[in-house]
Structures are given as C-alpha cells and as structure tokens.
Amino acid sequence: MRHSARLEQIPPYLFAELERKVAAKRAAGVDVISLGIGDPDRPTYEPIVSAAQRAVADPSTHQYPSNRGREEFRGAVSDFYDRRFGVTLDPESQVMPAIGAKECIFNLNLAFLDPGDVALAADPGYPVYSAGPLLVGAEPVLMPLLPHRGFVPDLEAVALDQRSRARLLYVNYPNNPTGAVVPDGFFSDLVEFAAAHDILVVHDNAYSETTYDGYVAPSFLATPGAEAVGVEVFSLSKGYNMTGWRCAALVGNADAVASYWRLKTNVDSGLFEAVQLAGVAALDPALDAQVAEMNAVYACRRDLICEALGRIGVDVTPPKGTIYIWAPVPDGFETAAHYAEHVLERAGVVISPGGAYGPNGEGYFRISLTTPDERLVEAIERLGALG
C-alpha cells in the first residue's frame, strides 16, 4: 500500500523506535529499566480522580462536547492564569480546551501553514515542531539551541528569506529536552521579532508547574505585547500526572484561538467533558501542595542522577525545571545513538539519544526522572558500573 509523500518525510517517531528495542530486550529476558520516555510514574492526584469519577457519573458530560469547551473549564484555566502567572484571559475568546498539547501543536500547523510557509522550530525540540509542518506540506526551519546561549535561539541568525516566509515559531520553557529555563529578556526579544515579521509565537508550556530550587516559571503571555503575537499551549499532562487523560488548553491571542476553533470543528468533536471537569479540579489552588510534593520527589531523583553521572565522569548542570537531565555523551562514542545502544546492551538501561530531538541534540543524551525511586537507584548503579 502506498502512503503519502508527506508521511514518507517523517522519521519514525523516536519513542516508537525505543519501544521496539526495549520489547526485543525484554523478550530476550533482560530486566530493562527505561529512563527514556517522560511520563510521570505516580498516579494522578486523588482529588482529580474523584472529580472525574463524579463527572463521569453525570449525564451532562455524556454527549458531544462543544469544541469551545465547558464554561467551568474555560473559567478554571482563566482563573489559574490570573492566580499563577498574573495573566488576564477572557474565558470566552482566549481559552479553548485541547485534546493534549500534542494535538493542539499539530493542528496549529494545519490552521496557520500553507505550502511554502515556514515554521521556525527549536532544535533540539519536541519532535512535533518539525514533523507537524512537514505533515501539512510546509517547511520546518530549525533554530539551534546552544549551551553557550542558554539554550535559546539566536533570532538574529534566522535568514531574511526564512523570516519573511515564517508564519509560526515554536519555543518551550522550561525546555524539553535541555531542562533550560528562559533567560531574562528572551521572551521580550521574541515579542519584538514576531511583531516585526508577523509571526505567531507558539509557546509550548508543558513544564511551568514542574520546577525546583524555588524557581517559578513565567508564562510567555505575561510578557508585554505577547498577547498580540502569540499563544500558549498549557498542558496538564506533566504537572498533574495526567498524561493519559489528554487534557490541555490553547490560550492567548483571540484571533488565533478562533482559527484553531474553526479548524477543530472540522477535525474532532472536542474534549470529553468529564476530562474537562477533571482539569477544573487539577487547577484548583488546593492541588498546589501535591504538585509541590511531586516536585520534591523529582528534585531528589535529579540530585541522585546528577551525582551518579558525576561519578562516571559526565558533568551536568542540575536543571531548574522539567523532568529531564540533559547530559553530554562521554568521550569515545561517535554519536549519542551509539552511546544509547551501548548503555542498553551493557546495562539494560534506556536513555534517549539527543539526536532524536534534532541535529543540535547530537552529542547529548536525555534521562527522564519519571522512574520509581528504587528502579532509578538500580539504573544508576548499573550506569556507574559501566565505568
């Protein structure tokens, strides 16, 4: 069967590849520990589950949702943005539920890109920033995130032709995969750049609630002028242990939110209203303490891993946010993928090779903090024994 040329352009999804390798190892009897995928290991917080159970039993949630979303959900997101980020959003026109950030990011490509258009995408970055534009027949142009620049793109380095064709720009802080947080001033530079070139900024806010050492992550929309040029995709997946629920929101520029709505009315039938009500429970201030407790668990794991990596000669800066450690590949390996193979073969531990996040991820590997403590300790011991 012939599939489309667009599909042909997409490299196999990184985690599909990893899953295949791991399955083969496990079938061969190896006790594999995966530090690959970023998927919280702890259950969704109890008050969210209880709210969802009540919502599922409520027949008002059983019919087709509207793509606009339930009033309670839009209100809860708007209240949260005000309380947490000092950002005022009109719940009627500036908030829409999404079936996870991944759906939203992909569909923004369909809503805003035509063939010949460019989407500027952080490299390394979440793979959908480049696969999305390719799948809609547009062109992803990668913006390198380099350590000496604090893992922010050099906007001045974007070629003139690409600036003029660019319609979208994807960034994400706290950043997957590098763990970097946004340096002062970068969001303002981004607003200026986007306004000058008529580009819609898409800030992928998957990790604002997952931070350490007292760091509090800002919303892009708190930057003066941001609402005129940008949207933010706020996901509940990581911060609330809700990856399986598919619960996110697109917020910000009202025209962009309206375009997304217009597209979505042709693509899907909205987010299950019981999941929206679970999202309402998640965003309640009463949940803050549980989020903080989870972050303390991640911070401990982060410190364990950083120490262990130090012992095998891998120097890393402990990240202030996200659920990832981004570390340089030790000397003696040609590529990060080779190192990942070596670690899987010799230690039965899965790590993510940086090259899978873009050419500028080469030379690094990513470790996820979402493994239960005892397994994490075991993985670290195995890595340490590799020498």
Ligand SMILES: *Cc1c(COP(=O)(O)O)cnc(C)c1O
């Ligand atoms: C995990 C992740 C997502 C996916 O979020 P969902 O809401 O679960 O689709 C999006 N962007 C980044 C940067 C992520 O790390």
